[in-house]
Amino acid sequence: MKTDIQIQKDVMDEITWLPFLHAAEIGVAVKNGVVTLSGQVDTYSKKIAAENAAKKISGVKAVAEDIQVGVSPIYRKTDAEIAEAALNALKWNTAVQDEKVKIKVENGVVTLQGEVEWAFQRNNAKTAIENLTGVRSIVNLIEIEPKISAFELEQKISAAFRRNANIDAGRVNVAVNGSKVILTGRVSTLTEKDEAENAVWAAPGVYSVESKLTVEEPEGILM
Numbered sequence: 001m002k003t004d005i006q007i008q009k010d011v012m013d014e015i016t017w018l019p020f021l022h023a024a025e026i027g028v029a030v031k032n033g034v035v036t037l038s039g040q041v042d043t044y045s046k047k048i049a050a051e052n053a054a055k056k057i058s059g060v061k062a063v064a065e066d067i068q069v070g071v072s073p074i075y076r077k078t079d080a081e082i083a084e085a086a087l088n089a090l091k092w093n094t095a096v097q098d099e100k101v102k103i104k105v106e107n108g109v110v111t112l113q114g115e116v117e118w119a120f121q122r123n124n125a126k127t128a129i130e131n132l133t134g135v136r137s138i139v140n141l142i143e144i145e146p147k148i149s150a151f152e153l154e155q156k157i158s159a160a161f162r163r164n165a166n167i168d169a170g171r172v173n174v175a176v177n178g179s180k181v182i183l184t185g186r187v188s189t190l191t192e193k194d195e196a197e198n199a200v201w202a203a204p205g206v207y208s209v210e211s212k213l214t215v216e217e218p219e220g221i222l223m
Contacts, residue, residue, distance in 0.1 A: 002059035004030040011035055011060070014053040026050050026067065033061035033215075040068045044138065045131045055190040061215045063190070069136045071108065077134030079105040086110055086129045095124040101142060108136035115143050119201035148205035150176040157181065160199045167195050172213065174200075179207035186216045 002010075008030040016023040027038040035054045041047055047067045054063045071077075077085070083105040090098035101114040110129060116122055122142045129135060148156075154176045161169035172185040181200045187193045193213050200209050 002033075004032070007033065007035065007057060007059045010057045011054045014057060015050055018049060018053060021046055021049060021053070028054075033059055034064060035060050035062070036064040036066060038066045040070045042069070042071060043131070043133070044069050044135045048130060055194060058189050060190050069108075071134055071136065077108075079107070082108065082110065082132060082134045085132050085134075089128040089132060090125060093124055093128040096121055096128060101125050108134055109139065110135055110137070111139040111141060113141045115145050117145055118204055119144055119206050123201060144179070144205065144207045148203075150178060153179075153181070153203055153205055156203050157200055160202065161196065164195060164199060166192055167199065168192070172196050179205050180210065181206055181208070182210045182212065184212045185214075187213050188216070190215055 008028050011028050011030070012023060015021050015026055015028070021041075025039045025041055029036045029038070035057075037050055037054060041050070047065070047069055050067060051063055051065050054060060083103055086103050086105070087098070090096050090101055090103075097116055100116055101112055104111040104113070112125055116125075122140065122144060125142060126138050126140045129138065154174055157174050157176075158169070161167050161172055161174070168187070171187065172183060175182040175184070181203075183196060183200065187196065193211065193215060196213060197209055197211050200206055
C-alpha cells in the first residue's frame, strides 16, 4: 500500500511529465489517499489535464481540485468572442447536435443548456470548448432524453463492462432505476473508476450516474 508521500511524489512526477503543464504552478497535497490540487493555470484545459494526471496514479482514492484559471491579458477574450468561438466549435463537432445546445457566457464561465439523446453528445459538447482561449470554467446543464427501458439499459452496460479490458466486470455491480444508473463495488484505480463511469455514460438514455465505487488496490500488490 502506498503512503501519502509516495502518492504525492507520483502525482507530481506525472504532472511534470506533461510538457504543456508547469509543475511550479500546481500544488499537490495528499491525505489518506485523497489528492488536493491547487494553484493557478492560464487555460481551462490545463486544469482538466492536471486532474486527469492525478487520477492515473495508483493509490489515489479521490481528487479535490482547487486549481484556479487566471487567463493572461494577452489571451483574454470578451464573453461575446468566447460565445462565438464556442458556437463554431459545436458546429464543427459532428458528434454534437449543435442546434439543440444553447450557450451562455458570463465572465469567461460557459454554461451549456439543452437536450440531447446520448450522454456522449453531452460530454462532447463540453470537450469541444475546453481548449478555447478565454474559458475559465464550464457548467454543463445539458439534459438527456431517455429512450430505452431500464432492463435494456442494464444489459447494455453490463456487456460494455465485459468488453472493456480496463474494467474488472466481476467486481462492479450495476443497478438501474429509470434512467439513473447506480454503480457499486470495487476498482483498482481512479482510472478504472472513470472507465466504468464513462462506459455507463456511453449507454443510450442515461440521465444520471451515482457512483459508489471504492478504489481499493488488489491484495498481494506490494509497493
